[in-house]
Amino acid sequence: GYTFIGLLTAFVRLVGPVAYRRTTRYGRGYLMFAIAPVLAMVTTLAMFGYGVVADGFGTIARVRQLTWIDGASGDAAQRIRSTYFAGIRPGDGLTFPADAEVIGYPESSGVSWEEADRSTPAMVGDVFLSDQKQVFGSSFLPSRQQRQFVVHQPKPQTGVVSLQGSSGAAPQLSSTLSFPLIRVVVCDGAGNYWLADNLLPGQSVAAESLSSQDASKNLGTMYTEHLPVSAVREATQRRDYRRRTRDLQVNISRAIGDEASVLIDGYFETWLRTHLQLKGALPPNHFVGMAQVSEEVLAVDQAQLVESIHYVYGTIP
Numbered sequence: 001g002y003t004f005i006g007l008l009t010a011f012v013r014l015v016g017p018v019a020y021r022r023t024t025r026y027g028r029g030y031l032m033f034a035i036a037p038v039l040a041m042v043t044t045l046a047m048f049g050y051g052v053v054a055d056g057f058g059t060i061a062r063v064r065q066l067t068w069i070d071g072a073s074g075d076a077a078q079r080i081r082s083t084y085f086a087g088i089r090p091g092d093g094l095t096f097p098a099d100a101e102v103i104g105y106p107e108s109s110g111v112s113w114e115e116a117d118r119s120t121p122a123m124v125g126d127v128f129l130s131d132q133k134q135v136f137g138s139s140f141l142p143s144r145q146q147r148q149f150v151v152h153q154p155k156p157q158t159g160v161v162s163l164q165g166s167s168g169a170a171p172q173l174s175s176t177l178s179f180p181l182i183r184v185v186v187c188d189g190a191g192n193y194w195l196a197d198n199l200l201p202g203q204s205v206a207a208e209s210l211s212s213q214d215a216s217k218n219l220g221t222m223y224t225e226h227l228p229v230s231a232v233r234e235a236t237q238r239r240d241y242r243r244r245t246r247d248l249q250v251n252i253s254r255a256i257g258d259e260a261s262v263l264i265d266g267y268f269e270t271w272l273r274t275h276l277q278l279k280g281a282l283p284p285n286h287f288v289g290m291a292q293v294s295e296e297v298l299a300v301d302q303a304q305l306v307e308s309i310h311y312v313y314g315t316i317p
Contacts, residue, residue: 011043059086059141061303063293064228066268069158069314071285074176076158076314079268080151080297081228089143094136094299098129100153104140141300149299161199161287162317163188163207174204177312184289185210185218186316187282199289216280222290223276226309228269272311288313 015036023031063082070076084094096102104124125139141147159176163186171188173196175181181199186207188194193215194207210218275282282288291310298305 008043011039014039059084059090059300059303061085061298061300061305061308063297063305063308063310064226065293065297065308065310066272067155067158067310067312067314068268068271069160069312071160071162071315071317074157074160076155077268078151078153078155078297079266080153081148082151082297082299083146083148083229084141084300084303085146086141086143086300089138089141090300091138092135092301093138094140094149095301096134096136096149096151096299097153098131098133100134100151102134102136103150104136105148105150136299151297159201160317161186161289161312161314163194164204170206172204173199173207175199175201177201179291179294181289181291181312183218183222184287184312185215185222185282186287187215187284188316189284191284193282212281215282219276219280219282219288222288223272226290226307272313285316286314287316 015032019035019039020029020032023029023035061082061084063080066079068077068079126137128135128137159178161173161175161177161181161184163171163173165171171194173184173186173194175184178201180201181196183195183197184199186194186196193210193212195210195215195218196205196207199205272288275286276288289312291312293305293308293310
C-alpha cells in the first residue's frame with residue numbers, strides 16, 4: 001500500500017511542481033500534453049511491475065479448517081473458511097468435493113450485503129457438477145482480487161483420539177486419524193486435563209498432566225495465536241447503532257435470529273471461541289488439537305498457504 005502511495009505521490013510531484021513549472025518557465029507549456037501521458041504510463045507500468053513482483057502470478061490461500069469428530073463413531077464434519085488471492089486467475093477454476101456445501105462471497109467491494117440484496121441479479125459465473133466434484137469457473141476468482149468461500153462437508157470414518165488408563169500415572173493418548181496432530185489437549189471424564197505434542201497417526205504417546213490453570217493457558221494460546229478474521233462492518237451516515245455489514249453470514253443471522261446475539265461464524269467456530277478463549281475449559285470427555293491444513297481442502301492446485309490452521313476437536317470414546 002505504501003509503495004503505491006509513494007509512486008502516485010512521485011507522479012503528482014513530477015507532473016505538477018516539476019514538469020509544469022519548468023515547461024511554462026521556458027514558454028513550452030504545450031509539452032505537458034506529451035509529458036503527462038508519458039509519466040502516467042511510466043507510473044502505471046511501475047505500479048503493475050511492483051504488484052507482479054510483490055504478489056507473483058500464483059495463488060495465495062488463507063484457510064481456517066475446523067473438523068468436529070464424534071468419538072463414538074469416528075465420523076466427522078468439516079467447516080472450511082478460505083480466502084484466495086490470485087496473481088492471475090486460475091484457468092481451471094476452483095474445485096470442491098461433490099458432497100460439499102459451498103458458500104461463495106462474490107463481492108469484495110465496499111457494498112454492504114444489505115445494499116447488495118437490493119441490487120439487480122447478475123450472473124456470477126459457471127458451475128460444473130459431476131459425481132466426483134464441483135468446479136467453479138475462473139470468474140469466481142478474478143486476477144488480483146480477493147475472494148472467500150465457506151465449505152461444509154461430511155467426513156465419515158475420519159478416526160478418533162482416545163485416552164487409555166487416565167487413572168494411572170502416565171495415560172496414553174492415541175490417534176487413528178490419517179494426519180498428525182501438532183498439539184492436543186484432552187479433558188477426561190473426571191475433569192482432568194492431559195497434553196501431548198506431535199501425536200502421529202496410529203501411534204500412542206504418554207500424556208502430560210495439566211492443572212486446570214495450565215490447561216486454560218494452553219487452550220487460550222491455541223486460539224489466540226490463530227484468531228479468525230472478524231466480520232467487516234461499516235457505519236451508516238445516520239445514527240444506526242446496528243450498522244451495516246459486508247459479512248453475508250452476519251446478515252443472514254440478523255434476519256432469522258436475535259439482534260442482540262448474532263451468530264457470526266456458525267456453531268463450530270462459536271464452540272471453539274467459547275471453550276478456548278472465553279471459558280478456557282473443555283467439557284468432560286472432549287479434546288482439542290491443532291494440525292496442518294489438509295491439502296485436499298485447497299480449491300486451487302498448488303496454492304500457497306499463509307497463516308492457516310486446522311483445528312481438530314470433538315469427543316473421545
